[in-house]
Amino acid sequence: xxxxxxxxxxxxxxxxxxxxxxxxxxxxxxxxxxxxxxxxxxxxxxxxxxxxxxxxxxxxxxxxxxxxxxxxxxxxxxxxxxxxxxxxxxxxxxxxxxxxxxxxxxxxxxxxxxxxxxxxxxxxxxxxxxxxxxxxxxxxxxxxxxxxxxxxxxxxxxxxxxxxxxxxxxxxxxxxxxxxxxxxxxxxxxxxxxxxxxxxxxxxxxxxxxxxxxxxxxxxxx
Amino acid sequence: xxxxxxxxxxxxxxxxxxxxxxxxxxxxxxxxxxxxxxxxxxxxxxxxxxxxxxxxxxxxxxxxxxxxxxxxxxxxxxxxxxxxxxxxxxxxxxxxxxxxxxxxxxxxxxxxxxxxxxxxxxxxxxxxxxxxxxxxxxxxxxxxxxxxxxxxxxxxxxxxxxxxxxxxxxxxxxxxxxxxxxxxxxxxxxxxxxxxxxxxxxxxxxxxxxxxxxxxxxxxxx
DNA sequence: TTAAAACTAAGGGATTTACGTAGGAAGGGT
DNA sequence: ACCCTTCCTACGTAAATCCCTTAGTTTTAA
Numbered sequence: 001x002x003x004x005x006x007x008x009x010x011x012x013x014x015x016x017x018x019x020x021x022x023x024x025x026x027x028x029x030x031x032x033x034x035x036x037x038x039x040x041x042x043x044x045x046x047x048x049x050x051x052x053x054x055x056x057x058x059x060x061x062x063x064x065x066x067x068x069x070x071x072x073x074x075x076x077x078x079x080x081x082x083x084x085x086x087x088x089x090x091x092x093x094x095x096x097x098x099x100x101x102x103x104x105x106x107x108x109x110x111x112x113x114x115x116x117x118x119x120x121x122x123x124x125x126x127x128x129x130x131x132x133x134x135x136x137x138x139x140x141x142x143x144x145x146x147x148x149x150x151x152x153x154x155x156x157x158x159x160x161x162x163x164x165x166x167x168x169x170x171x172x173x174x175x176x177x178x179x180x181x182x183x184x185x186x187x188x189x190x191x192x193x194x195x196x197x198x199x200x201x202x203x204x205x206x207x208x209x210x211x212x213x214x215x216x217x218x219x220x221x222x
Numbered sequence: 223x224x225x226x227x228x229x230x231x232x233x234x235x236x237x238x239x240x241x242x243x244x245x246x247x248x249x250x251x252x253x254x255x256x257x258x259x260x261x262x263x264x265x266x267x268x269x270x271x272x273x274x275x276x277x278x279x280x281x282x283x284x285x286x287x288x289x290x291x292x293x294x295x296x297x298x299x300x301x302x303x304x305x306x307x308x309x310x311x312x313x314x315x316x317x318x319x320x321x322x323x324x325x326x327x328x329x330x331x332x333x334x335x336x337x338x339x340x341x342x343x344x345x346x347x348x349x350x351x352x353x354x355x356x357x358x359x360x361x362x363x364x365x366x367x368x369x370x371x372x373x374x375x376x377x378x379x380x381x382x383x384x385x386x387x388x389x390x391x392x393x394x395x396x397x398x399x400x401x402x403x404x405x406x407x408x409x410x411x412x413x414x415x416x417x418x419x420x421x422x423x424x425x426x427x428x429x430x431x432x433x434x435x436x437x438x439x440x441x442x443x444x
Numbered sequence: 445t446t447a448a449a450a451c452t453a454a455g456g457g458a459t460t461t462a463c464g465t466a467g468g469a470a471g472g473g474t
Numbered sequence: 475a476c477c478c479t480t481c482c483t484a485c486g487t488a489a490a491t492c493c494c495t496t497a498g499t500t501t502t503a504a
Contacts, residue, residue, distance in 0.1 A: 003395070161450060173225075174428035177491070188490095189453050196493070197450095206396040207491090211430050212437070383481060399461070410460090411484045418463065419481095429461090 004031040005123040008049060010042040010056035010068070011035075011084075020055065020084075020115075027116050039068040046076050047203060052123045055115075057107075058085040058092060066095045073100030076203050077213050080122040084110065093133050103128035125216075160198065167194045171207065172214045226253040227345040230271060232264040232278035232290070233257075233306075242277065242306075242337075249338050261290040268298050269425060274345045277337075279329075280307040280314060288317045295322030298425050299435050302344040306332065315355050325350035382420065389416045393429070394436045 007024055009017050009032060017035045024030040033049040036042035038060055046054060054072060058065030069081050082103040083096045093104055102122040105115060110130060121128040160168065170180045177195070181188040195210075204210040229246055231239050231254060239257045246252040255271040258264035260282055268276065276294060280287030291303050304325040305318045315326055324344040327337060332352060343350040382390065392402045399417070403410040417432075426432040 163451065171430060172434075174431040174434070176428065186451085187453055189455090190451075192491075192493090193453075194451085195491095199492095206398065207430070208393060208433050209396040211433065212394075212396070215434070215437070385482065398459095400459090408482085409484055411486095412482070414461070414463085415484075416482080417461090421462095 004029055006031050006033040006051045008045055008051035008054045009035045012037045012060045023112050042068055043071055051079055053119055054079055054081045055084050066099050069099035069101050078209055082118055082122050088132055104133040105130045164194050164198050168198055168214050172211050226251055228253050228255040228273045230255055230267055230273035230276045231257045234259045234282045245334050264290055265293055273301055275341055276301055276303045277306050288321050291321035291323050300431055304340055304344050310354055326355040327352045328354055386416050386420050390420055390436050394433050
């Protein structure tokens with residue numbers, strides 16, 4: 001009944017893309033909306049194909065996968081990035097997390113079942129980490145390495161100006177453009193402009209998407 | 223900086239309304255948008271004055287306070303009801319909770335400080351219960367008395383038809399009227415009408431409010 | 445001090461929503 | 475059979491928002 005989960009696959013090996021693609025198709029509730037072999041293509045595809053989840057490797061030609069995650073989180077905050085990597089070192093996991101990844105799976109020991117479960121989990125808005133990744137993360141937590149603020153919210157809030165943030169919050173209260181304008185004693189045109197800028201910065205496709213983002217990032221009331 | 227919390231006071235004793243009103247005014251961040259001495263007036267005022275929180279007694283002339291809570295939750299799900307009652311029996315607390323109350327304070331031993339804290343808490347979307355009320359509630363929980371479904375969601379979902387629920391879910395996905403119409407192969411006019419009906423049933427004042435409601439009630443994604 | 449970023453505002457047509465009204469089908473009850 | 479209610483469907487007009495562009499003013503950072 002529900003809409004299928006749209007997945008964008010990013011990996012520089014064709015055979016892996018095909019293998020993953022196949023798995024997704026078999027799952028039934030998942031749909032592969034695109035594949036990319038490098039970060040630039042991935043970002044382009046993300047804008048065009050509107051995926052729910054991006055599954056990406058970290059080692060790719062050109063810019064690093066971490067960079068891709070960061071850009072993805074900035075430009076398309078509604079998309080959840082799931083890392084499927086051969087690396088299991090603290091460094092990679094930590095950086096992926098900091099860049100905004102919503103899940104981390106090592107290629108070494110991730111089963112098809114687990115991958116599908118992870119896709120569904122992150123698509124549902126939660127995070128998913130393999131046992132090994134989770135261990136690393138908890139170690140990082142206990143060492144307070146992430147103390148300098150939540151990586152995700154930092155990455156996601158960074159681009160908004162204070163005025164934009166304020167206006168976004170008013171949208172989450174359910175106010176109309178005119179009501180916001182009156183509240184702030186500015187022209188409705190200005191409000192529209194600010195909103196437009198917010199929508200563009202994050203590639204939101206609708207007001208609802210924008211509001212959901214704000215709520216997730218605690219900018220407004222739940 | 224933030225907008226004041228709007229409170230509607232419901233109690234059949236003038237002196238109590240005045241006393242409470244005074245307390246709210248002193249608080250600075252709270253605003254009394256209206257008072258009512260009975261359930262009917264309270265409901266009318268709720269529709270007109272758009273409060274964030276309703277503070278109500280349970281014993282009132284005419285219909286019971288429990289009934290008021292239920293109606294309030296149905297017609298204005300965005301409004302949080304805080305019960306301030308002389309009763310501390312299981313029965314009253316349980317029924318108030320089942321009807322959709324977001325907080326419960328006994329008149330006997332609630333201080334001004336605690337009342338203000340409770341108002342701010344429920345206004346912020348959380349629940350607030352006095353220690354005595356909380357004890358009763360936990361007892362009820364442990365006895366599994368509330369096992370027959372979450373009272374709030376039951377009360378709040380009841381009025382929507384299946385078609386309306388379906389459409390509401392699509393709104394939470396960020397789809398426009400036209401997109402929903404295409405998805406369901408019906409006219410955009412029909413979608414608009416359904417949405418209108420949803421908005422009227424719950425007295426939503428904006429699409430955003432509707433979507434937030436749906437998310438809170440797990441009708442759509444977070 | 446100069447360039448960049450942020451805030452403000454507007455034009456103006458295209459698109460989307462809001463809102464009151466209304467017909468037809470299905471189901472229940474008498 | 476008949477009425478009554480609920481639900482799903484749909485339209486017309488008025489209002490609001492979207493979208494893309496341009497641009498003046500202020501604030502901030504280099």
